[in-house]
Amino acid sequence: MTTTRRTILQAVLATAAAAILPPPLKGAAQGRPPATKPIPSTGEALPVVGLGSWITFNVGDDPVLRDECAAVMAAFFDAGGRIIDSSPMYGSSQDVIGYGLEKLGRPSRLFSAEKVWTSSGDNGPAQIEESRRFWGVPRFDLLQVHNLVAWEEHLKTLFEMKAAGQLRYVGITTSEGRRHDLFEEIMRTQPLDFVQITYNVVDREVEDRILPLARDRGMGVIVNRPFQQGVLTQRLEGEPLPEWATEIGASTWAQFILKFIVSHPAVTVAIPATTRVDHVRENLAAATGPMPDEATRRRMAAYVQDL
């Protein structure tokens, strides 16, 4: 009866969220599935918008906020989302994700993306196992070396886990443009499935070398901090969207930014973090409808730059 319980629980959470929040946006929340892209190393399809957990899911043991996070996760899965990303660095986020997954009956569509973040390679396996227990999953789909900390030792562990069938994908992460030279070097020499970087309509350094390199090497790209932790969307809040935004199906700045990111040919998925059900719906809706072509992407970047 697990399926029935899960279905009822998801319906209850979604109903509760719908009762207190604005009506859903057009797109994913109306039943249109989000666009997907293939993971280069396997061809497995991933919805192009995922869910990050940096800051937003670090709510400790606050029961009210834990339930709010579970409601965000319910709306995320309801709108067709799959990949949720976290890290041991993110405080209680792993535990809160595990709480949400348990409450939602462990959705089968989950694509679990975690990180290993410890300065000692010897401590990596124990940390990974602790993270797995927090999530309550049998194994992670993706494990990434967080910010390249002890990357040589951890990558050795992760590749061994992948070979043993304890892990499906291996990756590395950085954020806000840090250590890109080393990042590229690792990309050139290691058989990675994923790289995670910061990219958005104003932080575009990765367009020069890292994104082309990811395509050449057949690596998936996960984009973190698409809204600069809210700074970018707050800055654009008072500015008008261009009239031609409707041509790409963007009705908000968040959708405008997400569509810019995920329409890059090398990008696999963007992982915005949020504490709000209406925002997660808005984000997933950005994965539906028309996407900008290269000329429109240039126009989008120029428009924001001129504001």
Added chain:
Amino acid sequence: MPEWWTYRLEDFLLFSPRVYWRMFELHNAAVWPLQIPALALGAIILVWIVRPRQWPDLGSDRLVSIILAAAWVWVAWSFLWNRYATINWAATYVAPAFVLQALLLLWIGSLRGRLHFAADRTVRGVVGLALFLYSLVLHPLVAPLVAPLAGRPIQAAEVFGIAPDPTAIATLGLLSIGAGGAIAWLLLAIPLAWCVVSWATLHAMGASESWIPLTAAGLAVLSRLWPRIGSGALR
């Protein structure tokens, strides 16, 4: 840390302001009604620093040190270790420092009797008394006073002996009154460091009251240096 100069204060903030402030509400509810005896002990300290007592085997100075040490241990265990660490893993590294502060207070103040808490009209005495009174009476009111702007209720009040900021500020005040020489700096180090950490946290969150712990620390240091640059007495 690689490329440390690229990090901003905000990059070290692991939680949102909402989570941080709700944490005090949850903590106060969890330890209620301990706030009442904590404030009562604070009031007793206030009486003793105005009128120090000496009983046959024990003086109020040593009891003040014991109460302060108990407050530091309690905050380390109940707040830092069990509460704050759930959203900030760095708190697990801070908690032992709070225990160390308690041990220093016990050793220097209670066992060796080197602290004498008698408020006088010197600069250090007045500043110390002001800091202690602030931590006991006014600091708990900061949350409800800014509530119209931040939506924080009285239930989120930060109370001496329960939360770290008022405990650290109270200790700075009492040490301004009662500690002298190199020992004072030894005992001031951890409360001062906490005030800086708290300022950094509040500042990164954009909290308007971030200046409070920094100002308290600054006053404690300035009053400590005052005798070297002028008269130590107001009268």
